[in-house]
Amino acid sequence: MAKTQRILVIDDDPDVGMLIQEAAKANGNDCIVTTDADSFFKAFTPEVTLIFLDLMIPGLDGVEILRQLGRKRCVAGVVLMSGIGKRVMESANSLAMSLGLYMVGHLAKPFRIADLEKLIGGYVDPEPQSSVGQGAEIYFEGADLWRAVERNEFVLHYQPQIEIKTGRVVGVEGLVRWQHPGQGIVLPGRFIESVEDLGLIDQLTLLVFHHGLSELDLFGRSDEGPLTLSLNISALSLQNLDFPNRFVGLVEAYGHEPSNMILEINESGLIRQLSRTLDVLTRLRMKHVQLSIDDFGIGYSMMDQLRNVPATEIKIDKSIVQNMHNDNSRVIIQKTIELGHDLGMRVTAEGVETQDQLNFLRAQHCDIVQGYLFSEPLSSARLLEWMAQYRPSRISSGH
Ligand code: C2E
Numbered sequence: 001m002a003k004t005q006r007i008l009v010i011d012d013d014p015d016v017g018m019l020i021q022e023a024a025k026a027n028g029n030d031c032i033v034t035t036d037a038d039s040f041f042k043a044f045t046p047e048v049t050l051i052f053l054d055l056m057i058p059g060l061d062g063v064e065i066l067r068q069l070g071r072k073r074c075v076a077g078v079v080l081m082s083g084i085g086k087r088v089m090e091s092a093n094s095l096a097m098s099l100g101l102y103m104v105g106h107l108a109k110p111f112r113i114a115d116l117e118k119l120i121g122g123y124v125d126p127e128p129q130s131s132v133g134q135g136a137e138i139y140f141e142g143a144d145l146w147r148a149v150e151r152n153e154f155v156l157h158y159q160p161q162i163e164i165k166t167g168r169v170v171g172v173e174g175l176v177r178w179q180h181p182g183q184g185i186v187l188p189g190r191f192i193e194s195v196e197d198l199g200l201i202d203q204l205t206l207l208v209f210h211h212g213l214s215e216l217d218l219f220g221r222s223d224e225g226p227l228t229l230s231l232n233i234s235a236l237s238l239q240n241l242d243f244p245n246r247f248v249g250l251v252e253a254y255g256h257e258p259s260n261m262i263l264e265i266n267e268s269g270l271i272r273q274l275s276r277t278l279d280v281l282t283r284l285r286m287k288h289v290q291l292s293i294d295d296f297g298i299g300y301s302m303m304d305q306l307r308n309v310p311a312t313e314i315k316i317d318k319s320i321v322q323n324m325h326n327d328n329s330r331v332i333i334q335k336t337i338e339l340g341h342d343l344g345m346r347v348t349a350e351g352v353e354t355q356d357q358l359n360f361l362r363a364q365h366c367d368i369v370q371g372y373l374f375s376e377p378l379s380s381a382r383l384l385e386w387m388a389q390y391r392p393s394r395i396s397s398g399h
């Protein structure tokens with residue numbers, strides 16, 4: 001017997017609400033129906049396990065509701081409903097996934113009761129995972145973050161990057177974690193934005209750089225040379241004209257080549273700040289630092305704008321990779337890889353979790369993959385253990 005669901009519906013059509021409520025109750029679930037955003041968010045409590053959301057509500061933007069659910073770190077499953085056609089629904093679905101929402105399915109209106117019941121009956125609460133739903137407390141006080149930066153309570157975890165063609169580990173991405181004195185390891189989704197708002201991001205970036213640069217030698221070299229180190233950087237840090245000199249100075253002080261460093265900047269931040277950061281990006285490239293456009297595919301940039309960015313890599317966002325069963329996502333992946341290669345960039349896919357995803361990416365000539373299929377981000381000690389047992393043949397012979 002399936003677990004009782006606490007269902008929350010928002011639809012401007014009360015008949016649809018009633019229909020869902022009846023189906024829900026017939027199967028022993030709780031269901032609250034709302035017709036506007038205010039009452040929806042009043043009824044949106046942590047006990048809600050499943051949400052039915054009408055994308056098209058007059059005078060209200062279903063996408064904005066998705067964004068707010070994302071900001072509130074909603075862990076309930078979400079079902080989108082609409083009569084506007086598959087493509088729009090699939091785009092909304094991709095957007096919702098990129099916001100960290102757990103998408104359970106679509107209902108194209110008019111829908112059949114049987115499909116509705118399948119969604120309600122077949123839905124199983126997700127295990128709390130990654131940054132979404134981690135801990136009850138979401139926000140940190142500014143004072144906590146000041147202290148954390150002052151005492152350097154941050155560490156880096158590393159995720160291996162694998163070249164599809166050879167199966168070799170060619171680099172690692174460093175991802176920051178906060179070793180919170182009371183809460184243990186806290187993921188960046190819970191503090192990066194606040195750190196930016198507090199004006200502390202440059203300090204945090206510097207701590208992260210020191211960590212990564214001091215640990216890189218531990219991981220040794222591949223047959224082709226030293227591993228690359230990818231580090232994430234907020235577009236805000238790129239407004240400082242001094243940044244290229246300071247960064248390269250630091251890299252050299254640790255005895256590394258700037259050309260082995262890859263700075264990852266997310267697509268939307270990059271495009272928003274492009275005019276202000278273009279000279280910094282160009283200077284970094286002139287000093288041979290590599291640049292990666294992170295989270296590609298979920299931002300709003302036209303692929304055309306990409307031509308203006310002196311990047312060396314595109315990183316396809318995990319929400320697109322994981323949405324591969326969707327036609328739109330497959331097209332985005334194909335086009336991104338084509339365009340990246342046309343522009344002389346390497347293309348990396350993040351969030352690769354299944355052999356099927358890997359096989360599709362290989363067939364599309366994607367260069368590098370990263371994801372739980374190989375390894376989650378690990379502390380430097382655990383990454384070393386992982387590397388010692390990793391066998392390239394495991395990936396090169398996908399079926
Ligand atoms: P990102 O750069 O897009 O990093 C990828 C995120 O996906 C990481 O989350 C990683 O742990 C997770 N991930 C990797 N493989 C898989 C997979 O197969 N499946 C799934 N579901 N997830 C996977 P994480 O570590 O929580 O980092 C979140 C974001 O925080 C990063 O997204 C990046 O934008 C930001 N971030 C991390 N470190 C730094 C940093 O040092 N500075 C700045 N400014 N931002 C950082």
Ligand code: CA
Pocket residue numbers: 173232264294
């Ligand atoms: Ca990244």
Ligand code: CA
Pocket residue numbers: 294295317318350
């Ligand atoms: Ca991403």
